[in-house]
Structures are given as C-alpha cells and as structure tokens.
Amino acid sequence: xxxxxxxxxxxxxxxxxxxxxxxxxxxxxxxxxxxxxxxxxxxxxxxxxxxxxxxxxxxxxxxxxxxxxxxxxxxxxxxxxxxxxxxxxxxxxxxxxxxxxxxxxxxxxxxxxxxxxxxxxxxxxxxxxxxxxxxxxxxxxxxxxxxxxxxxxxxxxxxxxxxxxxxxxxxxxxxxxxxxxxxxxxxxxxxxxxxxxxxxxxxxxxxxxxxxxxxxxxxxxxxxxxxxxxxxxxxxxx
Amino acid sequence: xxxxxxxxxxxxxxxxxxxxxxxxxxxxxxxxxxxxxxxxxxxxxxxxxxxxxxxxxxxxxxxxxxxxxxxxxxxxxxxxxxxxxxxxxxxxxxxxxxxxxxxxxxxxxxxxxxxxxxxxxxxxxxxxxxxxxxxxxxxxxxxxxxxxxxxxxxxxxxxxxxxxxxxxxxxxxxxxxxxxxxxxxxxxxxxxxxxxxxxxxxxxxxxxxxxxxxxxxxxxxxxxxxxxxxxxxxxxxx
DNA sequence: CTGTTTATGTACAGCACCGTACCGACTGAA
DNA sequence: TTCAGTCGGTACGGTGCTGTACATAAACAG
Numbered sequence: 001x002x003x004x005x006x007x008x009x010x011x012x013x014x015x016x017x018x019x020x021x022x023x024x025x026x027x028x029x030x031x032x033x034x035x036x037x038x039x040x041x042x043x044x045x046x047x048x049x050x051x052x053x054x055x056x057x058x059x060x061x062x063x064x065x066x067x068x069x070x071x072x073x074x075x076x077x078x079x080x081x082x083x084x085x086x087x088x089x090x091x092x093x094x095x096x097x098x099x100x101x102x103x104x105x106x107x108x109x110x111x112x113x114x115x116x117x118x119x120x121x122x123x124x125x126x127x128x129x130x131x132x133x134x135x136x137x138x139x140x141x142x143x144x145x146x147x148x149x150x151x152x153x154x155x156x157x158x159x160x161x162x163x164x165x166x167x168x169x170x171x172x173x174x175x176x177x178x179x180x181x182x183x184x185x186x187x188x189x190x191x192x193x194x195x196x197x198x199x200x201x202x203x204x205x206x207x208x209x210x211x212x213x214x215x216x217x218x219x220x221x222x223x224x225x226x227x228x229x230x231x232x233x234x235x236x237x238x
Numbered sequence: 239x240x241x242x243x244x245x246x247x248x249x250x251x252x253x254x255x256x257x258x259x260x261x262x263x264x265x266x267x268x269x270x271x272x273x274x275x276x277x278x279x280x281x282x283x284x285x286x287x288x289x290x291x292x293x294x295x296x297x298x299x300x301x302x303x304x305x306x307x308x309x310x311x312x313x314x315x316x317x318x319x320x321x322x323x324x325x326x327x328x329x330x331x332x333x334x335x336x337x338x339x340x341x342x343x344x345x346x347x348x349x350x351x352x353x354x355x356x357x358x359x360x361x362x363x364x365x366x367x368x369x370x371x372x373x374x375x376x377x378x379x380x381x382x383x384x385x386x387x388x389x390x391x392x393x394x395x396x397x398x399x400x401x402x403x404x405x406x407x408x409x410x411x412x413x414x415x416x417x418x419x420x421x422x423x424x425x426x427x428x429x430x431x432x433x434x435x436x437x438x439x440x441x442x443x444x445x446x447x448x449x450x451x452x453x454x455x456x457x458x459x460x461x462x463x464x465x466x467x468x469x470x471x472x473x474x475x476x
Numbered sequence: 477c478t479g480t481t482t483a484t485g486t487a488c489a490g491c492a493c494c495g496t497a498c499c500g501a502c503t504g505a506a
Numbered sequence: 507t508t509c510a511g512t513c514g515g516t517a518c519g520g521t522g523c524t525g526t527a528c529a530t531a532a533a534c535a536g
Contacts, residue, residue, distance in 0.1 A: 093373035135331035141379030
C-alpha cells in the first residue's frame, strides 16, 4: 500500500512535516497492524524499527531489576516509538507495549536515521517531540510519587481517551494496575469511586468515559500540564 | 582565565571530545562559581546558559503544580545542565538547583547551539548524554515509586559521593528529604538505620561515607543500573 | 556567656497503600 | 449446556509512609 496518498493513514507528528519531507518519509514506511500486548521494544534489546502510530496506542514502561514496572509515557497518533534512535543508541532502556491494537507506520532503524540526517525539518520535529517526552516522563515520576491512585487513574483514562476513537476503552483493571504500578484490587476501588461519581462506567474489560470534564476535575493537574507541554512544543510549530 | 590550557578545570563529558572541538568549545566558555542553593533553571523559564560542572553538583528536580518536588537526576563533572537547548526548546521543564557548591564551565544558550551545529562530535556526544538522562529519569520514576526510603537514601548518597571529592557530603536531612520527596523525619530514620549498620556517619549538616560496598548493598539496584548505562553510552566512546 | 537559629531525635495517630485470598459473575470454547 | 478461564468485588491484617508536634543539641552572632 502506498502510504503517501491516503491522508487518513497518517500520524499527527509526521503531518506537521513540510509536504516534501513528509512524502519522502512516508514512501519508506510500511503499514503494520499491531496486536494488543505486542512488545515493540524491550529494555536492553536492540531496536529494529521506529513506529508512528496511526490508530494504535503504545505504553512506554520503565522496568526495575526487582521486577517493578511503571508506565512513564504513552504514544498514540500524536507521537512515536523508538526515541533512542534519534540519540545514537541502538538499545532501548524502556519497554514498549501495545496497549491499544491498531495500525502504525513502521520504518527500519537504519532508514529512520538516514532520514533524520537528510531532513532538517524531521530532525527538528523529533527533537521537539523528545523534549515533550522528557517533560512527560519527569512529570510521571513526581505524579506516581505524590498523587492518589484515584487521581492517577483519572489521568490515565483521559490520556488514553485522547488517543482513542470513541468513548469505550478496552482494558481490564488488571492491565491498568500494571501501568500504574499498583494492585489490581486497588484499581477496582479507584474505578468504583469514579463510577459512583458518574464519571465512567465499566464492565468486564471495557471502560466507558461518560464525563470528561468531571474526569479532568478528578485527575491531577499532571494531565493538563502534559497537554500544555505538547501544545507548546509541537502544535505551535506552524 | 583561559579554560583551554588547564586540564584540571574541565568536565568529563567535554573531555571525551576530539582535541580540536574541545579547544574551540572551551574557548567560548567561562568559569563561574556556583553557590549552594543557586537555581540554574526554573520550570517554564527561559534557559540562558548551559553549564558543565567542574567540581560542583546540580540536582534536576521535577515540580508539580500542587507543590511536590522530586529529584529525577543529578549532574556533576560527568554531565551537564541545560539539555533542552539541544532539543530546540528555550524553556526548562525541570528545576536545576546547585546541591554542591563549586565551579562550572558556562556557555550562553545561543553560543552552545552554535557549537552544536558546527561540531558533529559535540552533537553526537550530547545526544548520547541525553539518552543517559532519559534512562536515569525513567529509572528514578520507578525507583521512587517502588523502593524503600532507606534504599533510596543509600542510592542518593552513592550518587552524590561519586560526584564529590572526599567522603564528606555537606547536606542536611532537610535538604535530602526535599530531593527524595519525603518528610525530614523520615530521612532521619533512614540515616540512623544506615549509621547503625556502620555504613555512614553524620553530624549536623555533614554525612560521611564509611563503607561504600556496604552502601551499595543497602541501596537499590537502580544505582548500579545508572552507572552501567552511563558507562555504555558515554565512556565506551573512545 | 547568652540568646537565637538551625539541625536532629522522637513520638503518635492516621492513612493509603500493600499482599493475599476467596468468591461470584461473566465469557467463550467444547 | 457445561466447564474452564478470566475478570471484578470484597475483606483481612500489615506496613511504610504521612502530618504534626515538641524536645534536645549544636552552631553562631552579639
């Protein structure tokens, strides 16, 4: 399939490239379907591809030797997976897991690095995105340390909702607990509290967002801060 | 003072540059003395300089709107302060505070960005350092969430010890509590536990490291992981 | 030497998690 | 239609912090 023609099969980050650069870039991409749970990167392992989500959603997870896991960022249509490739590193330090199945544009590591060298606009864009990532990861660090599980759950739902079509998110409490680094039972309590307030509804593997403004009020300010950072660094490119 | 001649007034990161590039870089630096507590960057504020610590020590701190603060990385002689300058950003998202007084090389933002464009070796080096930072910040996120205060205290002391001449660290429990995002009283308990084990000793504003191997055993593996990452990304440049 | 400031020691109730465990309910495959 | 597997609801005691408070001790300025 020719990725250069169909604008619906695109990625918001790449969309902000100049037409010329964008076309050249897309010509070297292929579209892949990513199933839920697929690992796009593992800590310590070589990165083979850069991914630009179209309608899938990927979690970036920090892992500890002791086994602990904590989601530190998310990449959907507004982002990409494989930032170490911009930094002269072959290996990933984070784990990247497909959290929402869907399509993505994929480019081999070597090819991506080649494009980075040839397209100053791409290089600039990727650097700005990297700065957004830095801010988000730092924010997540402090957020996980200070904020209540309920607020963090609300934040996570909002972030996922932003990167998903429709109001229904297909995830289990178990999965969410893995992202937030807490017990499954803890998520159930938090979710129930949000449900009782009429902000969400859920049944067996799906959570439905009913009241976004309410969720925003229930979430910590980290959500708003992240959006603001992205807006300032990426959208205000024009 | 001419920074190009005296090798003792240098910075380990810059030392790994090719002689040529290094000299040109140092020629545009000035040496400044940084007092304890001085803020080199504030979240949301414009960055005026890049700093390359000679014998001072700087903490990078994530701040929350709600007031919470958490140290996410540290820059001593092995690092630098002002990474957003490499990423096309003018503003800092983190706070940078001088945690150990001392000297640093300083270069204006514009000049630094100029050097980045002219010296591919510098660009490569800075990118690799950025990757180290990313790993460390992610690690800190999970560490603060999962590990005990005692282990985190040990880790912090080791990291600071690595970046300090001698075994005596001049910090109060109060300050440390700010970095770790906990109560002052909590740090006192952790410090006392480490002291009772004979790993450290302390009195009013100074902590002395007595048993490094012991401290390493008491710390979480995050300390070792961080060192390994730095070694792989920076030292193995040669 | 005195009074002030700063640093550390200690205590206590409170709370948000933890690990674990078990049950019921839903789902999908046989 | 039954059964196995998955998911969510709930409960228990335990623990590592929290916020607060107050006392002691060292450092310092006068």
